[in-house]
Amino acid sequence: MQISEIKRVACLGGGIIGSSWAIQFAMHGMDVVIRDINDEQLQKSADQMDKSLDTLVEAKAITTQRKSEILAAIRLTTSVEDAVKDVQLVQENGPERLEIKQSILAEAERYLAPDAIYASSTSGLSITDIAAKAAHPERCVGAHPYNPPHLIPLVELTRGEKTSQETVDLVYAFYQSVGKEAVLLKKECPGFISNRLQLALYREMVDLVQRGVCSVKDADKALVYGPGLRWAFLGHFMLMEIGNANGFLGMMKMLQANGNAMLPGMANWTTMPEDWSAFDEGVKEEMASLPDWMGHTDAQCTAYRDRVLIEALKLHRKL
Numbered sequence: 001m002q003i004s005e006i007k008r009v010a011c012l013g014g015g016i017i018g019s020s021w022a023i024q025f026a027m028h029g030m031d032v033v034i035r036d037i038n039d040e041q042l043q044k045s046a047d048q049m050d051k052s053l054d055t056l057v058e059a060k061a062i063t064t065q066r067k068s069e070i071l072a073a074i075r076l077t078t079s080v081e082d083a084v085k086d087v088q089l090v091q092e093n094g095p096e097r098l099e100i101k102q103s104i105l106a107e108a109e110r111y112l113a114p115d116a117i118y119a120s121s122t123s124g125l126s127i128t129d130i131a132a133k134a135a136h137p138e139r140c141v142g143a144h145p146y147n148p149p150h151l152i153p154l155v156e157l158t159r160g161e162k163t164s165q166e167t168v169d170l171v172y173a174f175y176q177s178v179g180k181e182a183v184l185l186k187k188e189c190p191g192f193i194s195n196r197l198q199l200a201l202y203r204e205m206v207d208l209v210q211r212g213v214c215s216v217k218d219a220d221k222a223l224v225y226g227p228g229l230r231w232a233f234l235g236h237f238m239l240m241e242i243g244n245a246n247g248f249l250g251m252m253k254m255l256q257a258n259g260n261a262m263l264p265g266m267a268n269w270t271t272m273p274e275d276w277s278a279f280d281e282g283v284k285e286e287m288a289s290l291p292d293w294m295g296h297t298d299a300q301c302t303a304y305r306d307r308v309l310i311e312a313l314k315l316h317r318k319l
């Protein structure tokens with residue numbers, strides 16, 4: 001199959017991730033169909049998409065006319081056959097359980113064209129395992145988005161043991177063509193790249209709080225108003241390159257002694273803490289102390305996050 005032939009996409013599972021993927025695909029010219037298990041779930045998908053698109057309209061990233069066009073390109077169904085029978089790509093977004101993912105794939109394969117691509121949004125399962133009983137494992141690939149997929153460009157692609165090179169090449173080109181920034185893992189790895197980076201940083205933040213070095217609020221503040229701002233625009237390797245008169249190698253030389261002094265005392269625990277109650281209190285205090293324009297509730301902070309993301313995406317020329 002050629003990339004120009006991919007015109008119709010099915011989102012199997014229209015929850016938080018499936019509904020957001022649907023918007024992304026429709027915004028980039030795809031005809032999309034969302035399949036979920038009942039009308040109640042489909043109504044939730046419709047409501048979520050409506051709200052997400054309203055946020056884009058309010059931020060002047062799209063017009064109300066464009067919102068209508070995007071919604072018109074997305075169809076909702078409870079029938080697997082109806083969803084997949086004439087699509088070129090499936091984006092599976094079902095619950096994160098291996099047996100469910102395998103059964104969604106088995107059901108889809110009954111109606112899918114043999115050369116259609118099957119991509120799973122799985123966050124933690126192996127695509128080799130998901131495709132273990134597939135009739136066409138060569139067309140199965142992991143395509144892990146970052147939430148919400150219509151506002152965060154990253155998609156992490158993973159090939160399973162039997163994924164063909166043709167599938168890998170095609171999905172890479174496809175996601176790039178629909179506004180995503182694809183990374184391709186050279187081998188399967190739990191947590192892919194992004195969640196491992198996030199956990200490494202998070203472990204150190206938790207450890208700093210546990211050791212009494214700083215509060216939850218100050219750990220977040222140090223991140224947001226320091227490295228986080230830079231990381232939104234350039235990667236760490238690039239920042240090291242431009243941050244020193246002698247480039248990357250000069251920066252590494254400068255950091256050698258500091259790094260050697262810090263590393264022995266840094267967090268290296270290998271299981272997650274079980275009691276998070278002290279952190280929960282800290283998070284609540286932090287949320288209460290935010291400026292009013294950021295918000296003091298989950299919903300307000302989510303709206304703030306999305307407004308800022310949209311502005312950042314404009315700077316990245318993604319919107």
Ligand SMILES: NC(=O)c1ccc[n+]([C@@H]2O[C@H](COP(=O)([O-])OP(=O)(O)OC[C@H]3O[C@@H](n4cnc5c(N)ncnc54)[C@H](O)[C@@H]3O)[C@@H](O)[C@H]2O)c1
Nearest residue numbers: 012013014015016017041093094095096121122123145147
């Ligand atoms: N939420 C995140 O931050 C995030 C980020 C990246 C990847 N993911 C992955 O995306 C996938 C979906 O996560 P989510 O957060 O959207 O979950 P969710 O619970 O919001 O959505 C799952 C949807 O699947 C539907 N479903 C259940 N059985 C189904 C079936 N047999 N066929 C089709 N649909 C079915 C459910 O009704 C529900 O609407 C998971 O694999 C998850 O690991 C989630």
